[in-house]
Amino acid sequence: MMRERCLVNRIAATCCLLVSAFWLTPAASAEDGYDLWLRHAPLTGESGQALRDLAPVITSVSGQSNGPGAKLAYAELQRSLASLGAGEANAGEATRASIVLQCGHSNGADREAFRIVPEQRGLRIVSPGQAGCLYGAFALLREISQGKPLMSVALDEHPAMPLRMLNHWDDPDGHVERGYAGRSIFDWWHLPELLDQRMIDYARANASIGINAVVVNNVNASPLFLTDRYLPKLKRLADAWRPYGIRLFVSARFSAPRDIGGLDTADPLDPHVRNWWKARADSIYAEIPDFGGFLVKANSEGQPGPQDYGRTHADGANMLAAALGGRGTVIWRAFVYSAEDETDRAKQAYAEFEPLDGKFAPNVILQIKNGPLDFQPREPFHPLFGAMPGTRKMLEVQATKEYLGFASHLAILGPMWTEALQADTGAGGNVADSVASGGMAGVANIGSDRNWTGSIFDQANWYAFGRLAWDPALGSEEIAREWAVQTFSVDPQFLSIVVPMMLESRQAVVDYMTPMGLAHLMGTDHHYGPAPWVCDLERPEWNPCYYHRADKSGIGFDRTATGSNALSQYAPAIAKAWIDPHAMDEDYLLWFHHVAWDFETQSGRTLWHELVSRYDRGVAAAEKLREEWNSLEQFVDPERFAAERALLAIQVKEAIWWRDASIAYWQSINGLDLPAGARPPAHDLAYYKALSFPEAPGQ
Structure with missing residues (x-):
């Protein structure tokens, strides 16, 4: 009788536990991600x-x-x-x-x-x-x-960086710029009256990996977020997130005093403008006492900024810093992409910001992308990390895979970000050291899809961002294993396959998209698929041809002293490692050098043959990812397994497309035969050029 009573009690307790778990965790019984x-x-x-x-x-x-x-x-x-x-x-x-x-x-x-x-x-x-x-x-x-x-x-x-921040590129109407996981998670229409449970679950996920700041709107900012109408909406979010240790930030449109403030100027040195920003900040802090501050994109890609009035970035940032005072922080983006600069686009940020070192207020942080161009599959680290010792700096990375296969391709970015964080700047430390007083920001890959990120494996990039911002010394394998165990299975056989898959995936994408230091070869506007042949757009740096500079004699962008001399922006010891095309790391060869098609690479192959070999290696790696995932069906629930199997099939198809279209174009330039045994492209170049994608997301 005693044993039966114990059994009944145990069953009852278990049932209560299951019921409790059902109510406490959304969709706990469904493995939908x-x-x-x-x-x-x-x-x-x-x-x-x-x-x-x-x-x-x-x-x-x-x-x-x-x-x-x-x-x-x-x-x-x-x-x-x-x-x-x-x-x-x-x-x-x-x-x-x-x-x-x-x-x-x-x-x-x-x-x-x-x-x-x-x-x-x-x-x-x-x-x-x-x-x-x-x-x-x-x-x-x-x-x-x-x-x-x-x-x-x-x-x-303890955290290595004070700010560990997600930047959402979300608009008030629910559109997400470069978003591949559905609509925005922020329901501005129903706020402040209705706070979606998803906002709490989002905060919980962020807290679990140490993220302590969120910018809720697009860097191409709408002035709406600075209006009185939006203050109650922002307050409701800030109040909900505060217990989770998250401070709310807003992307501020620099021209807001003119757009919504009734002024005829946004000149940062105009006293009326300064007073307007101070009054706006006071209004925000009256509702949100721990408001984090402003993120600003200025004088880049047509966005307004202080240069419109003959002022410097420091003038603009310091004006906003004064408005916030000791209450908050101005995060000023160093991504500048101006219409007037006719030099190497990769040099612009350094040229504009390095002379301003020491001129920014203490509560200003300069937010610098991991590379000098624009979140490409592989770039050298940004030279500003080795400069500006008198300025607080912040590393910006992109979790949303704008240039790495959207949310379709398996591309785990922890190894990519570790490359940047651990890169020696030549200034007495690595990139992680240079941002220790600022922080790390990630362009969010989160949307309204049930699984949050568009694919299950893209959750690993959200996870890796938080873990690396907390501790940049963590290894990519350790982070990948943590995520895989918690997301799927602790089974050693499963982990022995899925963890290497994750670690190898980003290199696969580099190989079939942009091998050997090539960059910016994607379709224009939507950034989907290969288009290295685009050469006729209005501005030179809009064109992929601007970046690869392929001609009959060779391929690559000369950034040495005989070219744009972008190499000189790096510390001498760092530049020395990239100056000799015969001895350097060939992952960056065509980033820094224009070399002949018959240039002998370190493999002993000509450059042309090496390029084809790397394209083939990338396709083979994508096929291997698919095969390995298919071998793991016994370890994964049916819904998540089937979803990833479908995406990996897309990845293989698109890896072949990238490989074939790129090779077809390079052959039209160099007139060279393929290496013996290499498979020719499935179609001629005209076929690939004729493809169009009006429905591509993220436009």
Whole structure:
């Protein structure tokens, strides 16, 4: 009878747990990708049994442990540990482990730092602040999800960068510029009255990887976001995200004083303009006391800016910095793409900003793309990271895959961003060191698709961004494994295949799209597919031909002293590594050099034969990705498996298209035969040129 009663009690408890999990987690019973890496699937085997035996109980003590972050941490641990299986225990009180939250216990400088300290019968999560306590809870769950015993988790962490920010390129009407995962997640039409649950789930996901700032609108900014009408909408979001440690930022249109303020100028030195911005900032802070500040794109791609009035970027940024005062931060984008500059486009940002070093206010951060061009599949790191020691800097990367196959192709970007972060700038450190006082921003790949990012594997780029912004020293393999375990399976056989797939995927895309330092070869406007033949657009730098400069004699952009001399913008020790085309890393060969088609590469092949070989290598890698995924069906639920299988089929088809169209065009230029045994393009060049895509997303 006793055994039967225990069995009944255990079944009842399990049912309650399942019902609770259903209500607490959206679509918990459906593997549609909505739960991201926060599925917290039940642990099995020894790990699961050990957690059930400990049956941890969560308590909070001292300080502000009942504050908003601590309450979220408490609820997160309760829910997620139950989901992992801890709630199924039938342990007595004497054998239960304790998890003690000790949050907000001091006014320490780094209120996002945390420690997880093992104790005799449990562990303690300690943080000076509320956000740090929540980060510690998520870190503990991440460790347990990977099978680490609860009692062995010991961490002492603090973020490497103060700002770890997602930049949304979302418009008020719901359109997302360069968005491949559906419409915007921000429902401005129904705010502030209706706050979608998705906003809370989004904040939770960001907090789980340490993201602490969000820019909610497009850098090609609408002035609407600075109007009184939008203040209640922004306030509702800021209030909802505050417990998760997230500060709200807005992209500010520089011409707003003229557009919506009734002034006839936006000159940053005009006192009326300065007063207008100060009054706007005061109004925002009256509603959102912890408002983060402004992100600004100015005098780039037709956007208004201080140069319209003969002023410098520093004049514009410092005017806004004065309006914010010590309350917030101005993030000024260094991506400048002007209509007047006829030099090498890759040199423009350095030429405009390097002379301004030391002239920006302390609460201004210069946001610099990872490379000097525009988020290409591979670029050398931006030379500004090795310059401007008197200016706070921030690394900008692009999680949305504008140039890496949209949301269709499997391209894990952690290795790409690690290349940039770990690049030696020649100024006494690497890129990560140069942005330690600023931060890291990622152009978001998040949209209204049920799985958030358009494909399941694109979630890994959101995840990797947060993890690298928290700790840029993390390895790509470690991050990929963390994500795969939490998103799919802890099974070693599964991980032995899927983790290498992830790590190799970005190089595959480089090979079939832009091998050996080629760049900007995509179709114009929509940026979809190959179009290296486009040479007749109004502005030279709109044309792919501007970047590859292929002719009968050779291919590549000469950026040495005999060409644009962009190489001189790098520190001498760094430039030296790229100056000799025979000895340099050939991944950047055609970025810095124009070489003959019969140039002998390090493989012993001519450049032409090496190019074809790399295109073929990229296609073979895409085919391998598809085959490897197809071998994993037993480890993945049917819905997510089928979705990724379909996308990988698209990737193989489009990899072949990129390879064939590119080779057909290069042959029309150089007149050379293919290497022996190489497959000819499936169609002639006229066929590829005639293709059009009016329905391509992201335009």
